[in-house]
Amino acid sequence: MPVSYVVALDVGGTSMKGGLVTFSGEVTVFPGRPTGRERGPEAAVATIRSYVSELADAGSRSFGGAPAGVGLAVPGIVSATVALYSANIGWRDVPVSAFVPAGLPAVLGHDVRTGGLAESVFGAGRDVSDFLFLPLGTGIAGAVVVGGEPYGGANGWGGEIGHTPVWPDGEKCACGQRGCLETYASAGALTRRYAARTGDAATAKEIVERAPDDARAAEVLGDAVEALAISLxxxxxxxDPSMIVIGGGLGEAGPVLLDPVAERLAARLAFREPPPLRQSALGVRAGMLGAAILGWRAAGQPTWSPDLVL
Amino acid sequence: MPVSYVVALDVGGTSMKGGLVTFSGEVTVFPGRPTGRERGPEAAVATIRSYVSELADAGSRSFGGAPAGVGLAVPGIVSATVALYSANIGWRDVPVSAFVPAGLPAVLGHDVRTGGLAESVFGAGRDVSDFLFLPLGTGIAGAVVVGGEPYGGANGWGGEIGHTPVWPDGEKCACGQRGCLETYASAGALTRRYAARTGDAATAKEIVERAPDDARAAEVLGDAVEALAISLxxxxxxxDPSMIVIGGGLGEAGPVLLDPVAERLAARLAFREPPPLRQSALGVRAGMLGAAILGWRAAGQPTWSPDLVL
Incomplete structure (x- = not known):
């Protein structure tokens, strides 16, 4: 008897992660691969479609039939049916059907908001309906979760918390503005700002580890903590969120980062309690697991919410 | 034949505005009166109830019957049925029934969000569903309108944009934090900061008018404009709002304030267009007209939205 499953894809600017997720919540993760965006947007779309086909073939062998649906988390501006624009990959107005083999129902979602959806349905935010999902990676964007669903604003440009000004006359950001959160608190910012002081190309993780014994690492980490506190x-x-869920690669630093941010956030708020800070439950898999939710929506199962078997 | 109408009340910290609004949209505005909060929260509740009674009596004489419902916009933390807390007035957990004569259906709303609801239903935001309503008064709070409805966050504490930090190490705010928007851009801030420089107790309106010919007025107004631009x-x-609607007493300054804010907002955004800034269509009556919407909700008319006859 065939097992019901979906294909789930988290498409980043440079690479993508894919998986198969059954209705009962069993997750099979596949090796990631490059999007090939350097060969142009049409090549990227073809690469994604062929990856989806391979995953569907693998699913047919394992589960005895075609997938019930496909979910794709993609960067940029996106509706459920069209990838409208991505500065990163360069595409415009790509219909969801272009990403999947003919005949498979599929739904698109915004990459960070799809991660937020996963944290909302079966992650750190599963018991609340209003929170911020803030993955700290090379860059920073957030998912504003309102009533259990990520909110993209009037035209899908929302969630750009990484480019809100924390020190309005501060350091120049790559985006052209000054003093953006991302300029101080992303993994990329830690690496860049530490290297500028030391000439040492340490990773963000190494900088966090060195901070107790290295004044320049502590300075750079302290600025990141204060920038996060101001922004939060x-x-x-x-x-007024119920909680703030910190994710992404840098978020995996855990309490060594979250505890001082929580302390500075409380100090920055005079007349109200701060919301609790929680570490992402799903880590860097949040986007792919959110794509599985979209895949089940494509398959006509909008309330799918199992206990995951990772 | 009796005319169907509601009683609408906008309760501020120090005074309240009341009106009668018919189903077809005719608005009768009554003289405002003090809340009497200096005599304690119970006296304030009694004062409100007696004002509602008087308005209902006036309505009976004009329209030939009791009101169909009562809507009340009140400060603090509030649900549709309970005024949970107001620091300003000092009450806690007052049921809506305490504010109205027995037998009248009534609904409560948050003061600023109720103004945002009115701008959404028949004001500057009537053609969009996602915008910010920002009344600039003695203080500053906003209504975050999402999908046509003001959003108060997980526990109704949202919208406190007046206390978001624009210059995190800036001037001390009365709230205990530093560099809050309200410290620079409220009518109260203009008055206070201009008086500190000149000893002259000019009103915010006078300071705006003097700015072209008075360097210290221009400096204070310039700081307010920049603070608004950073916050917006x-x-x-x-x-990602469709527009930003500026209201309140200071918002009535119009283009002399809005044009430079729009220019500085555009300058602060590098990679996206700014949303348009619009002046409130309803001015200082937004709260009372929003309360009329709540009154019609209490009366079982949740989609009431006439052309107003002011």
């Missing part, structure tokens, strides 16, 4: 104070006052 | 840049990046 604004978010809290504006949107 | 963050809002735009985070929530």
């Amino acid at each position: 104070a604004s978010y809290t006052l504006l949107l | 840049a963050s809002y735009t990046l985070l929530l």
